[in-house]
Amino acid sequence: MSGRAEVWLFIAQRASAFVLAPLVIVHLATMIYAIQGGLSAEEILARTQGSGVWGAIYGLFVLAAAIHAPIGVRSIVREMTPWRGRSLDLAAVLFGVLIVVLGVKAVGALV
Amino acid sequence: MTTETVSEQEFEVEIWRGRDSGEFVTYRVPQRESQTILDVVSHVQRRLDPTLSYRFACRVGMCGSCAMTVNGVPRWTCRTHVDLVAKDGHIRIEPLRNLPVIRDLAVDMVPFFDKWERATGQFVPSDAGNRQTFARVPPESRERQEADAGIECIGCAVCYSACDVVAWNADYLGPAALNRVWTLVNDTRDGGKPEHLAAVAGDAGCHQCHSHQACMTYCPKDINPTAAIAGLKRATVRSVLRGEL
Amino acid sequence: MTEHSITRHQTDILILGSGGAGLFAALHAHKADPDLDITVAVKGLLGKCGCTRMVQGGYNVAIGTGDSVERHFMDTIEGGKWLNNQDLAWTLINTAIERIHELENELGCFFDRNQDGSIHLKAFAGQTYDRTVHKGDLTGIEIINRLAEQVWARRINRLEEHRAVALVPASDGSRISGVLLIDVRDGSFHFVQAKAVLLAAGGGPTMYRYHTPSGDKTCDGMAMALRAGLTLRDMEMIQFHPTGLIAGRETRITGTIIEEGLRGAGGHLLNGEHERFMEKYDSRGERATRDIVSRAMFEEMRQGRTGPNDGLFITMRHLDHDLVRRQFKGMVERCADCGFDLVDGLVEVVPTAHYIMGGVEYDTSCRTSILGLYAAGEDTGGVHGANRLGGNGVANSTVFGGIAGDAMSPWVNAEGTFAEPDQSVIDATLERTLHPFGKPQGNLLDMRERLEDIMWDDVGIIRDPERLNRARQSLADLEAELNETGVAASDRAFNLTWHDWLNLDSLILVSKSITEAALARENSRGAHYREDFPEEGDLETSYFTTARLSDGKIDVGTSPVEFTRVRPGESLIREESAVA
């Protein structure tokens, strides 16, 4: 992989991390708040359905995670297993796509 | 004169003998007031087993030839007092990690130097023929301070040996080489910035560092390669965003 | 004869040693003709051994406003007590100006600056101007690191951990043919045939009980030069540094330098009874020059007023602790690592052998008397005369290393050829170096210590004929004993004990030349002090000693110094009034 591409991956991972940070805080906060006194499907859906804000938040979350996680996993695999090269890069991309697909479905259902 | 009748105190050290395969051999070494790990190793070679191989030169922490692994941790042995490491009365000495072993405690440092070279760890003159003047560089300037922070590296490879990323990624340039390049990037006299940044950007370069900070933890010269590498990460990002890399 | 099998190599230029002299020669030779095949062979790792790396104080060069080449030259000649080869000294001082700019602007050395960004020049004892360029107190690390990087980056071959054991002449004796080396790592022999060879193995007075140089330096270059029939000059001139650390014989730290600046900053020297003594010897007290302080300390030690390790003490405890801690950070830490408290305690010190002013005779183009063999750096003699100014050592090695490189490339292209080696020299060297494997093992450490005692006690800081004659005999005995002492034949690979043997072999030979030269000089100049001849003698008829090996014996002679640029009593400095 060229030097430039490697730097772009680094930028993408750090930028997505930067985006994820506030989203995770929001997510953690609502989770801690939401489970007070147990929770049901209705309650969750009542909060999220029809809300553009929640849709945007979780949409962005999924997107950022889909960029962030595969890059991280790729470097873990490269360092800790003998797997490297094109096939690994492709697998990482597929992993990202998987997150997007699952994420879009989940967010779609919630909103 | 003190009348000493008790025989001198001794302690045990385990020393690696062999190459990639080999074994630890235990020796009993007399305890002395001023005694470095290098002295222990020398005692074994000079008095107990003349076939022991190791390396040193300056004896005072200037040449970076004498680094070994002592109780699991890489150290400059000529400046490591026995008391510092023998807290539980036990010492185990091995060659440096992450470099091929030549014999016993001596490693082949060529990969380390080669990476220094590959990282473009050498000055690129911008004023080559000048035999009259010196560039003006105020000592308080930020660049000079950054350069000074890392420039006294003695190339001992302690950091290189301590870094797990070096162990995981055989191509990784390693903390010392990257630290040197950072001093050059901050050297206002250096004319090779684009080459330096290009050389440290690849998949062997600064972005492979996970900030373990083992390098700065163990560097005997209190150099901070982690900060230098972070500086290179920023510099390369900036130059990619500007479309220069 | 499989065990004598020798691998052969060819290279246009072979450089022995990777100090300031060796590395500069490699770079200059490469620059002069990048197509030449250049090889640096070195006993340790390239750039990580030798003494250039250990330079603390700095690099003398006459670039300050008000300073001049003439002034630096006169300081050098007066410091050298008029024994210098003046043409060599003149070349040194002129070329140093070019070299320091090259170091800074081309190789990347980043020397210290003044507040306004201009280059900082500091004071060094014995000089009329502040002219010492430096990088903190670790100037040598900066210089050698930068040189080594540049060498790594070029197509220059490296034979690391290859120890030269003989300069081999051509079979017809007309020129150099190459060098026989031992690959330390596997113990094999290599003959490197070369059109030109540079001897830059850096001397180093490590035959004294207390010494400063790095462990790899054992006068191999000078020993090889003697064996090749070259003449060494000024060998009695051994410089002692007043304050070496002493912590017992069993630690390698013993002998290493405690910075001179400590005395300058007001440090006190105490004897074993914890009393100051320097005032007895010189009105300047601790701030007197290196040779005077060393001699006073030696005298005090001879009187038996010593500390637990037979040394004296330096202390800073009467000074502001924070100031000491700040100003001498590196030194304080180094002492602490070996268990001493420099700030608030007593640190035991001893004068320690630092530098050999003498060495191979050569000319201003670094040529020796053997065609194709060049020499530079501490292996050579003549530049410093009877005493070396602090800061002129690293200037010497870098200046003449570069000159040698400049000279060798064109010479190789014009007249260089690969000559067939004199096989008898190779055979004799194999015989000599493999000799210990056939002998019963002995205690080499004990022999090394005996050598150090002989040289320290009898050929040391204060000399007299009785002791020198005793040393002559002891050295002969020790040599005979070494020849009957063997090394375990188990494995030649990285066999340090074998190399300890070879080190002793070189050291004893060179010690003999020091002893003979010291006997021959019947006056006291610079570093050489004869109790029976305490006067410096007539300056006008100054002579230098020469030593050669013939039939296994050192032949000494003397030659008159030629005052080619300035005569005793004269000065090249015109505006005399400006001198402080």
Next chain:
Amino acid sequence: MKYAVALRNHPTYWAFVLHRVSGLALAVFVPVHLYTLSLAVEEAARFDAFLEWTEAPAVKIGETLLVVLLAGHMVGGLRLLALEFLEWRDWQKSVVAITLGIALVCGLLFLMNAF
């Protein structure tokens, strides 16, 4: 083994281990989480059954762990971002401790609320 740990026994290395383990765990958990979420939401009954299952103490503990990992990874990640993009400061080791602290507090809050 003792020696292998000795080399790595410094705060910033442990911070790395935590970050890597948490990153990996999250990378495994996120797709699973998204999948169950979308499945469940489509059939509210199943979602409720799912939520009921999450009331089991063992599952609660597991979830708490995930919260700790997420919080720890985030704070550790912020530490790395600061280290890489801000000027160097000598507070690295304290930041490692703060990271750990915040992660544990999040876990505690979650636990307290959960029961």
